[in-house]
Amino acid sequence: MNRLTQSLVLILLGGAVLRITTVSNEYLNYVKPGFRYFLIAAGATVLVLGAIGLLKKEDGHRGPWVAWLLTLPVFAIFLIAPPPLGSYAARSEEAPARPVGALTAYTPLTGPVSAMTIGEFLGRAWGDTTKSLTGKKVKLTGFAVPSKKRGQWYVARMQIACCAADAVPLKVAVLGAPAPAENQWIEVTGTWVPPRAGGPEPGTVAPELDATDVTEIPQPVEPYE
Amino acid sequence: MPPADSGRKGPSSFGPWVFVAVLGLLLLGQFVYAPYLTSPALQTWSTVFVAICVQALPFLVFGVLLSAAITAFVPASFWTRALPKRAALAVPVAGAAGAVLPGCECASVPVAAGLISRGVTPAAALAFLLSSPAINPVVIVATVVAFPGQPMMAVARFVASLVVAVLVGWVWLRFGKGEWLRTRRHHDHAGFAEAMRHDLLHAGGFLVVGGMAAATMNVIVPREWLNALAGNLWVSVLALALLAVVLSICSEADAFVAASLTAFSPTARLAFLVVGPMVDLKLIALQTGTFGRRFAARFVPLTFSLAVLVSVVTGTVLL
Numbered sequence: 001m002n003r004l005t006q007s008l009v010l011i012l013l014g015g016a017v018l019r020i021t022t023v024s025n026e027y028l029n030y031v032k033p034g035f036r037y038f039l040i041a042a043g044a045t046v047l048v049l050g051a052i053g054l055l056k057k058e059d060g061h062r063g064p065w066v067a068w069l070l071t072l073p074v075f076a077i078f079l080i081a082p083p084p085l086g087s088y089a090a091r092s093e094e095a096p097a098r099p100v101g102a103l104t105a106y107t108p109l110t111g112p113v114s115a116m117t118i119g120e121f122l123g124r125a126w127g128d129t130t131k132s133l134t135g136k137k138v139k140l141t142g143f144a145v146p147s148k149k150r151g152q153w154y155v156a157r158m159q160i161a162c163c164a165a166d167a168v169p170l171k172v173a174v175l176g177a178p179a180p181a182e183n184q185w186i187e188v189t190g191t192w193v194p195p196r197a198g199g200p201e202p203g204t205v206a207p208e209l210d211a212t213d214v215t216e217i218p219q220p221v222e223p224y225e
Numbered sequence: 226m227p228p229a230d231s232g233r234k235g236p237s238s239f240g241p242w243v244f245v246a247v248l249g250l251l252l253l254g255q256f257v258y259a260p261y262l263t264s265p266a267l268q269t270w271s272t273v274f275v276a277i278c279v280q281a282l283p284f285l286v287f288g289v290l291l292s293a294a295i296t297a298f299v300p301a302s303f304w305t306r307a308l309p310k311r312a313a314l315a316v317p318v319a320g321a322a323g324a325v326l327p328g329c330e331c332a333s334v335p336v337a338a339g340l341i342s343r344g345v346t347p348a349a350a351l352a353f354l355l356s357s358p359a360i361n362p363v364v365i366v367a368t369v370v371a372f373p374g375q376p377m378m379a380v381a382r383f384v385a386s387l388v389v390a391v392l393v394g395w396v397w398l399r400f401g402k403g404e405w406l407r408t409r410r411h412h413d414h415a416g417f418a419e420a421m422r423h424d425l426l427h428a429g430g431f432l433v434v435g436g437m438a439a440a441t442m443n444v445i446v447p448r449e450w451l452n453a454l455a456g457n458l459w460v461s462v463l464a465l466a467l468l469a470v471v472l473s474i475c476s477e478a479d480a481f482v483a484a485s486l487t488a489f490s491p492t493a494r495l496a497f498l499v500v501g502p503m504v505d506l507k508l509i510a511l512q513t514g515t516f517g518r519r520f521a522a523r524f525v526p527l528t529f530s531l532a533v534l535v536s537v538v539t540g541t542v543l544l
Contacts, residue, residue, distance in 0.1 A: 001426075005243070005244050006422065006426055008244050009244070009426070010422070010425070010426070012248075013429075017279065017282060020279075027279065029272060029275075029276075030272065030275055030276035030279045030280065031276060031279055031280050035280070035283070038283040039279065039282070039283055041283065041286075042282045042283040042285075042286040042287075043282075045286050045290070046282075046286065046425065049418060049421055049422050049425065052418050052422075053418075053422060064426060064427045064430060064514075065430075066426075066427065066430030066431055066434070066514065067426035067427065067429065067430045068430070069429075069430045069433040069434060070426065070429050070430055070433060071247055072433055072437070073274070073275055073278040073279070073433060073436075076271045076274060076275050077275060080267070080268065080271045082268060082271040082272035082274075082275050082276075083268055083272065084272065085269060085272055085273075086265070086269075087265075088265035088266060088268070088269045089269050160478075161367075161371075161477075161478040161480075161481035161482070162280060162474070162475050162477055162478030162481075163276040163277065163279070163280035163475065163478065164272050164273055164276035165273050165276050165277050165280070165439065165440070165443060165472065165473070165474055165475075166472075166474045166475070166478045166479070166481060166482045168481075168482065168485045203487070
């Protein structure tokens with residue numbers, strides 16, 4: 001790989017990172033929102049290094065062949081435009097992940113309908129000794145995941161701590177409503193179904209929601225919780 | 226000697242044409258291939274792959290920048306004064322110094338290479354390489370947040386990681402051979418930007434290799450398999466240690482994943498936290514690229530086995 005090619009690879013890589021952070025919000029499919037300015041700085045640095053290489057006509061060392069691989073993420077970004085993780089990543093029927101930072105003290109729910117994250121719903125359903133969810137209408141936002149169990153489907157959202165590689169699915173089973181298309185983003189309104197006595201331990205199966213309304217919505221800008 | 230690359234004629238000028246072909250493929254692909262690249266498994270793979278690359282890039286750029294700065298601006302005499310003369314003492318000092326570099330593992334590899342090229346004892350630089358992604362304040366705070374009510378997890382992580390880093394450094398000092406370590410052949414005249422370019426292209430390429438491997442494992446290894454292994458101490462520790470290797474999660478986020486593995490004992494989760502920042506697929510690729518195959522073939526197994534052993538001992542005592 002000669003010097004001109006090295007410079008072009010760096011410019012392409014820096015440009016791709018700047019594109020997904022400034023022109024579009026695609027970076028939110030991969031990392032937390034707080035990463036944006038680090039990514040802009042890194043993309044700009046890479047772009048400038050490439051530009052310096054184009055301008056300076058001094059002799060360069062031959063670059064390593066492995067640098068060609070840097071075009072792969074660029075290919076993926078432009079060709080596949082990887083979408084946020086969806087129902088394929090959340091398909092497991094196994095015990096759902098315990099949300100990070102589940103509290104033990106929850107404020108009582110007031111108002112006719114309380115919108116909350118799926119993580120908060122799981123925390124209240126599993127860990128809340130005051131049973132604050134009982135009889136309250138709540139609204140959850142997520143995407144639809146089919147279930148192998150009859151008469152239910154899941155509303156799910158991935159929770160990420162840093163990037164999509166560490167995503168864990170948070171899921172609530174929806175009862176009493178026809179299943180939307182797989183991966184369709186929805187707002188589900190309904191009430192929590194407390195677990196039956198003698199049923200599985202809290203935290204080992206997804207909590208259930210008796211739905212009264214399911215509204216299809218476009219994908220939120222920030223796809224992860 | 227003429228410039229190695231006059232960039233216009235000869236075999237070396239085919240690179241730009243390949244590049245033009247790549248660019249053309251990109252533009253054409255937007256219309257022709259994109260509709261076929263929609264299988265959910267492929268899309269999930271590509272999301273995880275791009276996420277690993279995108280997330281690692283700022284840390285890699287930061288590490289490469291710091292490494293170039295060490296090479297260009299810090300005189301070699303500084304390190305001989307800053308570190309104890311006796312190498313056996315320099316190892317723990319360098320290991321403890323890892324606590325101040327708030328980066329993840331992608332930053333520490335180029336920095337360690339920069340230190341070695343400035344005359345720091347390899348064993349000390351390697352102790353720094355292992356400890357800095359594991360015990361810096363950002364990682365420790367993330368661990369405290371991820372394990373509410375279990376502050377001992379963060380303490381155990383700090384202690385075990387530092388012990389492993391120092392032990393590996395000492396073992397390398399006693400048994401390591403200089404010829405196993407491929408050091409950089411930067412000419413002294415290579416400037417700041419030139420050193421950065423070279424390291425970025427090199428380490429970046431290997432990062433992509435590691436990202437592809439990690440994304441593949443992430444998609445094809447179902448986590449349910451793991452829960453079957455949670456019963457036995459040694460089996461569960463090994464299972465989570467290997468999971469840390471294949472998932473290659475950034476050390477600043479791995480505590481949150483460990484916290485979600487509720488089926489496992491605290492000791493097994495500690496092993497996940499200790500092994501992850503020291504041995505994982507993207508790190509193995511980065512280390513192979515930076516220090517050579519002969520280095521990685523010895524360093525990686527040594528680090529992995531010491532990390533597992535020390536985790537079990539620390540977990541039994543502290544957790």
